[in-house]
Amino acid sequence: MGQATFHIWRGDKNGGSFQEYHAEITTGMVVLDAVHQIQATQAPDLACRWNCKAGKCGSCSAEINGKPRLMCMTRMETIPTDQPITLQPMKAFPKMKDLVTDVSWNYKVNKMIPPLKPRKPDFPDGTWHMTQEEADRIQEFRKCIECFLCQNTCHVLRDHDAKEQPMFGGPRFMIRVASLDMHPLDTEDRLKLVKDDLNIGLCNITKCCTEVCPEHIRITDNGIIPLKERVVDEFYDPVMWIVNKFRGGRKEASTRTPLPMV
Amino acid sequence: MDYTTHEHDVLVIGAGGAGLRAAIEASAAGVSVGLVCKSLLGKAHTVMAEGGIAAALANVDDRDNWEVHFADTMRGGQYVNNWRMAELHAKEAPERVRELERWGAVFDRTKEGKILQRNFGGHRYPRLAHVGDRTGLELIRTLQDHGIHQGIQVYMECAIVRLLKDGERVCGAFGYYREDGRFVLFRAKAIVLATGGLGKAYKITSNSWEGTGDGHSLGYHAGAELIDMEFIQFHPTGMVWPPSVRGILVTEGVRGEGGILVNNRGERFMFKDIPDNYKSQTADTEEEGWRYTQGDKNARRPPELLTRDHVARCIRREVREGRGSEHGGVYLDIAWIKKYIPHAAEHIKRKLPSMYHQFKELGGLDITTQPMEVGPTTHYVMGGIRVHADTQMTRVPGLFAAGECAAGINGANRLGGNSLSDIIVFGKRAGEHAAQYAKNASLGAINPEQLRDIEREVVAPFERPVTSENAFTIQHELQENMQDLAGIVRTESEMQQMHGKLEQFWQRLGKVAVSGNRWYNPGWHTSLDLYNLLTVSEGIVLSGIMRKESRGGHYREDYPNKSEEFGKVNIVVHKGSDGKMQVRQEPIPEMPDYLKRVIEANR
Numbered sequence: 097m098g099q100a101t102f103h104i105w106r107g108d109k110n111g112g113s114f115q116e117y118h119a120e121i122t123t124g125m126v127v128l129d130a131v132h133q134i135q136a137t138q139a140p141d142l143a144c145r146w147n148c149k150a151g152k153c154g155s156c157s158a159e160i161n162g163k164p165r166l167m168c169m170t171r172m173e174t175i176p177t178d179q180p181i182t183l184q185p186m187k188a189f190p191k192m193k194d195l196v197t198d199v200s201w202n203y204k205v206n207k208m209i210p211p212l213k214p215r216k217p218d219f220p221d222g223t224w225h226m227t228q229e230e231a232d233r234i235q236e237f238r239k240c241i242e243c244f245l246c247q248n249t250c251h252v253l254r255d256h257d258a259k260e261q262p263m264f265g266g267p268r269f270m271i272r273v274a275s276l277d278m279h280p281l282d283t284e285d286r287l288k289l290v291k292d293d294l295n296i297g298l299c300n301i302t303k304c305c306t307e308v309c310p311e312h313i314r315i316t317d318n319g320i321i322p323l324k325e326r327v328v329d330e331f332y333d334p335v336m337w338i339v340n341k342f343r344g345g346r347k348e349a350s351t352r353t354p355l356p357m358v
Numbered sequence: 359m360d361y362t363t364h365e366h367d368v369l370v371i372g373a374g375g376a377g378l379r380a381a382i383e384a385s386a387a388g389v390s391v392g393l394v395c396k397s398l399l400g401k402a403h404t405v406m407a408e409g410g411i412a413a414a415l416a417n418v419d420d421r422d423n424w425e426v427h428f429a430d431t432m433r434g435g436q437y438v439n440n441w442r443m444a445e446l447h448a449k450e451a452p453e454r455v456r457e458l459e460r461w462g463a464v465f466d467r468t469k470e471g472k473i474l475q476r477n478f479g480g481h482r483y484p485r486l487a488h489v490g491d492r493t494g495l496e497l498i499r500t501l502q503d504h505g506i507h508q509g510i511q512v513y514m515e516c517a518i519v520r521l522l523k524d525g526e527r528v529c530g531a532f533g534y535y536r537e538d539g540r541f542v543l544f545r546a547k548a549i550v551l552a553t554g555g556l557g558k559a560y561k562i563t564s565n566s567w568e569g570t571g572d573g574h575s576l577g578y579h580a581g582a583e584l585i586d587m588e589f590i591q592f593h594p595t596g597m598v599w600p601p602s603v604r605g606i607l608v609t610e611g612v613r614g615e616g617g618i619l620v621n622n623r624g625e626r627f628m629f630k631d632i633p634d635n636y637k638s639q640t641a642d643t644e645e646e647g648w649r650y651t652q653g654d655k656n657a658r659r660p661p662e663l664l665t666r667d668h669v670a671r672c673i674r675r676e677v678r679e680g681r682g683s684e685h686g687g688v689y690l691d692i693a694w695i696k697k698y699i700p701h702a703a704e705h706i707k708r709k710l711p712s713m714y715h716q717f718k719e720l721g722g723l724d725i726t727t728q729p730m731e732v733g734p735t736t737h738y739v740m741g742g743i744r745v746h747a748d749t750q751m752t753r754v755p756g757l758f759a760a761g762e763c764a765a766g767i768n769g770a771n772r773l774g775g776n777s778l779s780d781i782i783v784f785g786k787r788a789g790e791h792a793a794q795y796a797k798n799a800s801l802g803a804i805n806p807e808q809l810r811d812i813e814r815e816v817v818a819p820f821e822r823p824v825t826s827e828n829a830f831t832i833q834h835e836l837q838e839n840m841q842d843l844a845g846i847v848r849t850e851s852e853m854q855q856m857h858g859k860l861e862q863f864w865q866r867l868g869k870v871a872v873s874g875n876r877w878y879n880p881g882w883h884t885s886l887d888l889y890n891l892l893t894v895s896e897g898i899v900l901s902g903i904m905r906k907e908s909r910g911g912h913y914r915e916d917y918p919n920k921s922e923e924f925g926k927v928n929i930v931v932h933k934g935s936d937g938k939m940q941v942r943q944e945p946i947p948e949m950p951d952y953l954k955r956v957i958e959a960n961r
Contacts, residue, residue: 108877124600124720136830140881141874145398147566150606150716152495153401169719192537193878200514203399207506212462222456225471231464235489238464238496242400272503279462 128167154243237275246305265294267305271319361541366392367796369546374402375781376761377552383789407494408609410486412775413451429960435769442747527755529802539876547796560736571894573763582752586741594669596735598687621681628661687733750788760788770910822871829885
């Protein structure tokens with residue numbers, strides 16, 4: 097199928113530049129194959145993360161011709177090869193080396209989210225009744241492979257670098273909270289965390305995260321918007337405020353409030 | 359020399375399902391736990407597991423129980439399994455699955471709202487708890503998100519190169535951070551190896567770069583024994599086209615949901631060759647097989663759901679005899695179910711979403727209308743570090759192993775779904791017993807001279823002239839040779855030839871040169887992985903030569919039948935005092951009567 101030219105960003109936290117490489121392209125090849133070929137033949141110290149090579153682990157995120165993609169799921173046939181293909185690391189995270197970035201901030205955010213707190217089991221053997229319909233609602237969020245492409249694309253993190261003060265948890269962790277919040281067994285209240293610590297208010301629903309998700313999770317529509325609605329209901333709705341006062345606390349109300357279906 | 363030191367009661371090496379589960383359990387016992395992983399947390403190979411977790415929950419078929427699961431596992435392993443491990447596994451898997459649900463896993467459900475279970479090869483009843491075809495992701499994410507709140511110290515992108523000993527017992531591990539090549543010493547009272555498999559010894563494999571047999575090799579060089587190394591599972595259905603995706607797994611769940619294997623003449627060839635010990639359990643007609651996949655309790659399973667070793671060899675035979683598909687595989691057809699059910703396309707997408715996605719994106723093929731091309735791919739190693747069944751401790755005091763890098767439960771062939779249950783059952787046991795051991799132990803002494811020797815060895819590739827050997831080239835050649843000479847069909851002469859080549863590879867490894875510096879340098883990492891790959895390849899070849907019969911994942915053209923004599927032994931390798939690999943046969947302990955009766959009752 098011929099050759100392709102790549103301009104790959106080489107460097108580290110102190111800086112770097114694009115270097116030119118050439119790769120032989122064969123049928124069905126993906127961008128990650130080309131990177132491996134360049135590694136094996138021209139640049140053995142070219143750094144890139146990868147594991148499964150099948151879109152299941154979310155390790156090989158990068159920007160291909162400026163678009164955040166998984167390198168293992170981007171077929172060479174879908175990219176024009178009459179001009180050089182640029183490969184660079186995700187922009188929203190600190191550079192480590194070449195295509196590898198420091199994504200450790202994401203792991204810190206994840207740790208802030210309290211884990212599942214299940215209600216008492218329904219059956220004596222310690223299990224619960226759950227319908228497939230209940231499971232379906234959050235299984236969509238649980239498909240997330242933590243490639244962090246949504247985090248990388250989110251302008252709040254990418255352009256405003258809102259990782260410390262204020263800190264925005266980012267789309268990945270909004271849907272993680274949503275997956276717990278909508279979990280049929282869960283009794284924990286995470287809305288205050290979502291509002292005050294993960295700052296859901298900073299999201300202005302541009303849906304860029306949904307567009308880049310390789311798992312096609314409807315992050316904004318099914319995760320972030322329902323969470324925003326719940327935050328509004330709990331903290332800003334005067335009727336709910338009175339109801340909560342009357343019931344003696346938000347937490348109890350939140351477990352009873354039916355979730356909006358979007 | 360420059361390195362940082364960390365101290366823990368228990369150090370777990372590997373953060374897939376087994377490692378995470380071990381770390382969680384050890385931490386729960388109140389000891390300090392370090393967890394080391396070569397990749398980022400949550401990216402380990404467990405994430406790739408698709409079909410499900412085998413556990414006799416009996417939610418779908420109430421005839422299921424631990425005894426049937428045990429008998430299925432032993433039959434699948436052709437009776438060279440460690441029967442005690444198979445027993446513990448069958449008994450404890452259901453509770454481990456329920457525990458995952460408590461920690462947040464969301465499995466597919468039955469109509470009654472219980473955990474749904476699906477059919478899989480070699481399992482008599484629908485037994486695999488699953489989440490569509492991404493069960494591994496659910497398992498690892500559940501353990502990860504639970505584990506990060508248990509006070510476990512995680513060291514990401516850190517690779518261990520050697521274990522350290524104080525006299526007989528293990529006392530530490532030495533490695534480097536992939537990020538910047540910094541060296542790190544872990545001092546620990548107990549160490550759990552949970553490093554997974556070694557598929558990267560072969561050219562066509564479903565394994566990621568990580569599957570380089572690190573734990574096998576670390577354990578071996580520290581004095582542990584390896585058993586059953588000749589038993590490699592070649593999964594019958596890997597992708598074969600396009601070339602760049604060759605080997606990527608196509609879940610057995612496709613066949614569990616009714617998918618059939620067909621040759622280029624349109625024949626369903628699996629009906630032609632059904633082993634004697636499975637005849638009574640296998641469907642007579644296509645129609646009966648279909649009913650089985652749809653939950654008819656009176657139907658028997660279709661021949662596509664025979665054990666993986668057998669299906670893989672049948673596919674190879676079809677291809678060899680000219681009945682293969684265009685690109686050297688056979689056809690796996692799930693679209694045909696439209697003959698039986700309306701809205702088949704939607705059904706397939708719901709049951710096998712990631713397979714639909716994988717073929718659509720990587721193969722440009724719609725599995726709801728077209729057959730897939732599939733062929734065998736190196737998937738799993740049944741063999742590994744020999745451990746005590748109940749505690750998972752190796753013969754090296756303080757050194758434990760769990761999951762794929764440990765051996766025993768699977769015998770000569772692993773049933774699909776038994777690995778996800780294996781890793782949580784024995785991961786827990788390893789963590790528990792390592793913690794217990796650590797509570798009664800103190801930190802061992804570190805020999806600084808030994809550290810200096812290891813460091814010298816590890817940085818040596820940077821000091822050689824760059825015109826010397828290239829690590830990637832050696833790795834490619836090793837993979838090609840192992841595929842050709844110690845692959846799915848073996849002979850004495852080819853394995854001897856491979857043994858000779860391994861000696862050359864060892865010599866070439868001593869000449870590998872690496873350019874650049876220690877910052878995230880894949881060339882350097884590969885040169886270090888090679889040490890492990892060569893060690894395990896030697897184990898496979900020497901064990902394979904000694905087992906002069908065909909059984910499970912070890913098929914020999916020169917000894918095509920099972921032998922009664924070899925059915926009574928395990929092949930064991932260890933590092934001799936001269937540094938050379940020693941190989942011997944050892945009798946399998948006699949199975950107690952109560953387990954024999956279970957086997958008899960489930961013939």
